[in-house]
Amino acid sequence: MAALTRVSGSVGLISLLNPPVNALSAAVRQGIVDTVRRAVSDPQVKSVVICGQNGVFCGGADIKEFGGHMSGPPLVPIFNTIEAADKPVVAAIEGSALGGGLELALACHYRITQSKARLGLPEVSLGLLPAAGGTQRLPRLIGVPAALDLITTGRHLTGAEALKLGIVDQVTDQNTVEAAVKFALSIPSGCNICRLHLSERPGVMQRVKKSAHGAIAPVACVQAVQAAATLPFTQGMQREQELMATLFGSGQARALQYCFFSQRVVSKWSSPSGSRWDTSKPKPVTKVGVIGLGTMGRGITVALALAGLSVVAVETQQQQMMAAQHAVSGMLERTARRRGVSLVGDQIRYSVELEAVADVELVIEAVFEDMALKEKLFKQLSTLCKADTLLCSNTSSLDIDHLASQTHSPQLVVGMHFFAPAHVMKLLEVVYGPRSAPQAVATAMELGKRMGKVSVAVGNCSGFVGNRMLMPYVEEASFLVEEGASPEIVDRALEEFGFPMGVFRMSDLSGLDVGWKVRKARGLVEPGQMSRVRQGRRYSPLGDLLCEQGRFGQKTGRGWYLYDSAGSREAQPDPWLQSFLEEYRARQGLVSRRIDSQEVLERCLYALINEGFNILQEGIAAGPEDIDMIYVFGYGFPRHRGGPMFYASQVGLAQVLQRLEHYQQLHPDIPHLRPSSLLRRLVSSGSPRIQRWREIIRMPHSSL
């Protein structure tokens, strides 16, 4: 798994051989031990270059090994041997040097990199820290502040950025291995790892803890780098190992590693009709039409332009068009500045005429969420666009199949549900209907990928996956407030769990009127009425009553919380709301009781999870990974919990079932607390590992 050859007479060239990313599996580690020993002891070898096969240096430790028994030689002594070698060792970095891959390079005496290569220590995103010397060597090389930034965020750098920081010695746009060999031929033996610059920025621990939302790895990363700043190298290495031992087997590390693989699993989509990612070829797309330039349309336009696509942006209201054009330019400018790239605004053509999209390959409709309006638009598009143009809707809940039925080619219609702000949020739900062609799904998935999104293919149902699961979660939160909790109690429990915002703060941010409109459309709203049973099930009119008072959240300065002014973000508990709730409970004959954070978490999260099981059972999502990635990337579910379905598997399915049964007995009028039959089936199959759920879902069963 590693080969040694001699090049240019005296350079020992060690190549890592483990496609696709030359991960440091047990066999590769053994290969490095053997080849380094041979190179060091060969008198004809005067210097050594380490590179990776197929244009990738090394993607780090083999993450697949983490779950099981780790065998083979450990990394730390291997890297110490390289560092201690009395011949100069040069890393030739192409493609990626990530995690253990970069730590290997840091143990070498010199590093030459391709300018576009990606370098980083992303262990924190796997619930770990760089425990093969990364937390000790990097701060010694580039100083504590820069090392802390890289290690606690896990962000990737380009080769050019790495040169600026002093991580690498040379950047090349030519053949990197040849450049490294040339470099090796030119140097005497030596090592450069002791560029001490170890002062720490004050307050870093508080900042990292605050943004970690309960994740433990970022905190351990800071502790390890602090050790580099205060202890000699050998003791610092010991501290690194101790801290890694606390993380390695943790539930958070398992959750984060599950997320790593799930993100890749969801790109390998399949649908109940049998269409699949590997048998469906996407159609090439270069020019996209966006119809409707409200908040969503603007974000989608920016995201498409940033991905290098030509965009025809249509808004039929002249004034709205001018505002949108201005807003899009601003968003592009800010993003370009942040990313350090040049502006891409000239790829966008604006028009007030729908006919402007006549020659595009794909249209994304982002008009107001009104079925009649969308029906009319899809009919028009079907006539004026080319016969093979894909027609996509950004609807967040309307029936994609119904929209498809308005067109001449229903097979070319899919949902592309972006999340606001669309140029920032990573999630895209690609919604297929029963008639969507495999190529249409593949094209939308591929376009999402080009836009840098985590695209998840899901079936068509009301609210699709994300918003459908959100309904019971939000409803439970309102029921808890009826029963005696305050919005602060509910939000605190959810935020301590790891959500960036609790349900009420989130609702104030997005606007209470959004849900009000949806409930009105479903015929649930009865103005001025306080009845708590609607359409045969428990209903909380609290949100409607607040909207009737003009309390729409942040934008009106009051909602579930009070704000200093309209648009302010500082939520304060509102004494008015407290009296309003007391009066409401009294009029409803509800006796307020003390509700603790465990009940908040169980009722909100288990209701959400239970809906997830229903969705899996119905085949709307192909597997638990799809649901989990939707929640992690679209709804702020803490990544270190793995997503709702993974969290359920860690709590224990039997426990989730038992608590749902308990709450359902107490609240028989809340249908979403009735345990899903798939959950029961999984429990009676012995609660298998989440990776086996797909098998059980597919097994024939009786629903009786």
Ligand SMILES: CCCCCC/C=C/CC(=O)SCCNC(=O)CCNC(=O)[C@H](O)C(C)(C)COP(=O)(O)OP(=O)(O)OC[C@H]1O[C@@H](n2cnc3c(N)ncnc32)[C@H](O)[C@@H]1OP(=O)(O)O
């Ligand atoms: C006390 C015990 C001590 C243990 C010491 C543990 C030390 C840990 C330090 C580490 O190194 S942890 C790993 C750090 N590395 C990473 O996080 C990198 C992860 N990989 C990536 O970011 C990307 O894969 C990439 C390298 C940038 C390449 O991206 P690209 O888009 O080109 O390809 P992908 O689709 O992502 O990957 C292709 C294929 O390869 C699999 N894979 C990638 N990296 C790893 C890895 N490190 N280990 C195992 N497998 C990896 C990935 O899953 C894909 O597989 P698939 O089957 O084709 O989906």
